[in-house]
Amino acid sequence: MSPLDLPPELRSRLRRLSIVPRRAAVLASAGMHDSRNKGGGLEFAQYRAYERGDDLRAIDWKLYARSDRFFVRDAERESPVAIWIVLDASASMAQADLARPDWSRFDAARRVAASLMEIALYQGDRFGVVVERAEGPMVLTPHAGGRHRDRVLMTLAPLKASGAADWTRDVGVFGEQLGARDVIVILTDGFDEGCIATAERLAASGRDICLIQILTGDERDFPFDQGYRFRDAETGADLIGDGRTLRADFLTRFAAARAALAARLETRGIRHVEHFIDEGADIPIRTLFRATGRG
Numbered sequence: 001m002s003p004l005d006l007p008p009e010l011r012s013r014l015r016r017l018s019i020v021p022r023r024a025a026v027l028a029s030a031g032m033h034d035s036r037n038k039g040g041g042l043e044f045a046q047y048r049a050y051e052r053g054d055d056l057r058a059i060d061w062k063l064y065a066r067s068d069r070f071f072v073r074d075a076e077r078e079s080p081v082a083i084w085i086v087l088d089a090s091a092s093m094a095q096a097d098l099a100r101p102d103w104s105r106f107d108a109a110r111r112v113a114a115s116l117m118e119i120a121l122y123q124g125d126r127f128g129v130v131v132e133r134a135e136g137p138m139v140l141t142p143h144a145g146g147r148h149r150d151r152v153l154m155t156l157a158p159l160k161a162s163g164a165a166d167w168t169r170d171v172g173v174f175g176e177q178l179g180a181r182d183v184i185v186i187l188t189d190g191f192d193e194g195c196i197a198t199a200e201r202l203a204a205s206g207r208d209i210c211l212i213q214i215l216t217g218d219e220r221d222f223p224f225d226q227g228y229r230f231r232d233a234e235t236g237a238d239l240i241g242d243g244r245t246l247r248a249d250f251l252t253r254f255a256a257a258r259a260a261l262a263a264r265l266e267t268r269g270i271r272h273v274e275h276f277i278d279e280g281a282d283i284p285i286r287t288l289f290r291a292t293g294r295g
Contacts, residue, residue: 003107004114004153006281012052013282014118019083019125020289021183022208022271048072048146082142083120083127084178085113088188088195088214090134093161095189097217097278098224105214106161108277109187112212113156115281116185117149129156130177132195134163137170139177167194171201178207185210185288190261203268210271210288213261217278219254222247 001007006014050059050070058072093106113129120127121144128142129152140152178184184202188195190213203209218224224247258274265272275284 002157003103003111004157006111006114006118008051010115010280010282011118013280014115014285015122017119017282017285018123018289019116019119019183019185019285021081021181023181081125082179082182083116083125084130084142084182084184085116085127086130086132086174086184086186086188087113087156088165088186088192089131089159089161090165090192091162092189092191093214095216099217100278103277104161105189105216105277106159108275108281109212109214110156110159111281112187112214112275112284114153115285117152119285120144121146121149127152128177130174131156131159132165132167132170134165137173139173141177142182165192165195167192167198171198174198174202175205178202180206181208183208183210185212187212187214189214196261196264199265199270200268203270209269211265211273212284212288213258213272213274215274215276217276220276222250 048071050072060071063069063071087109089106093109094104096102096104096107117127124144126142126144127148129138129140131138131140138155140155184207186195186199186209188211190196190211199209199211262272271288273284273287275281
């Protein structure tokens with residue numbers, strides 16, 4: 001299954017989540033997005049098959065009478081809040097676990113991105129994506145609705161994580177594109193100083209910044225018990241050593257580095273959470289924004 005194809009059980013869990021701006025003034029103007037099918041300014045976008053958790057009032061009963069199948073009318077509305085997803089596509093994001101080499105940090109990040117878009121779709125919010133790449137940022141401007149989601153997913157599907165992104169070079173693009181009232185969620189492994197400095201600079205300008213640090217299960221558990229060659233994907237530097245000998249020192253150093261990053265982000269007022277690639281994509285979203293009573 002593609003990382004952008006969300007399993008039905010994940011979709012069901014996502015319907016109970018919301019992406020909530022930090023500032024109360026923004027929440028008041030946005031109306032907390034209680035339902036994407038209520039209020040003014042709604043335009044019909046498309047039909048889609050009914051899914052568990054959908055509001056029964058959104059079912060088109062006339063279409064059901066003709067087809068004997070349940071369809072829901074998707075709607076689009078303009079929202080004062082845009083959800084921006086910033087996706088790190090540098091080479092280190094291609095790292096996968098030893099036990100599952102077909103599922104990388106970048107795959108996990110794209111699934112979280114698709115999940116965030118799904119929640120934004122439920123809320124009626126506009127959402128956009130910035131892919132930070134070695135060759136420069138790819139910017140997909142915010143819009144609402146299912147058709148926009150499908151276009152974004154088609155664009156993200158063939159992308160690969162490679163090269164070294166230059167966040168310092170591209171910080172001006174972020175400043176121009178990301179609105180002062182928008183919610184910005186950065187998906188990264190957190191190993192690039194330029195990325196963290198960019199997040200801090202955006203937070204210092206008053207923007208609502210969230211950071212999800214994408215980590216492998218191998219980094220959490222360090223299950224290596226033989227001799228290995230460990231290679232930095234971006235610099236090419238090698239470290240050759242025995243896994244059992246390296247394990248205790250690695251886990252101590254890695255825990256200290258994660259704690260230092262968390263403290264740094266807290267100081268700058270950046271909401272943050274760790275996400276291990278063998279966990280469900282809804283878990284970091286739930287931690288950042290907390291569950292609602294919806295659906």
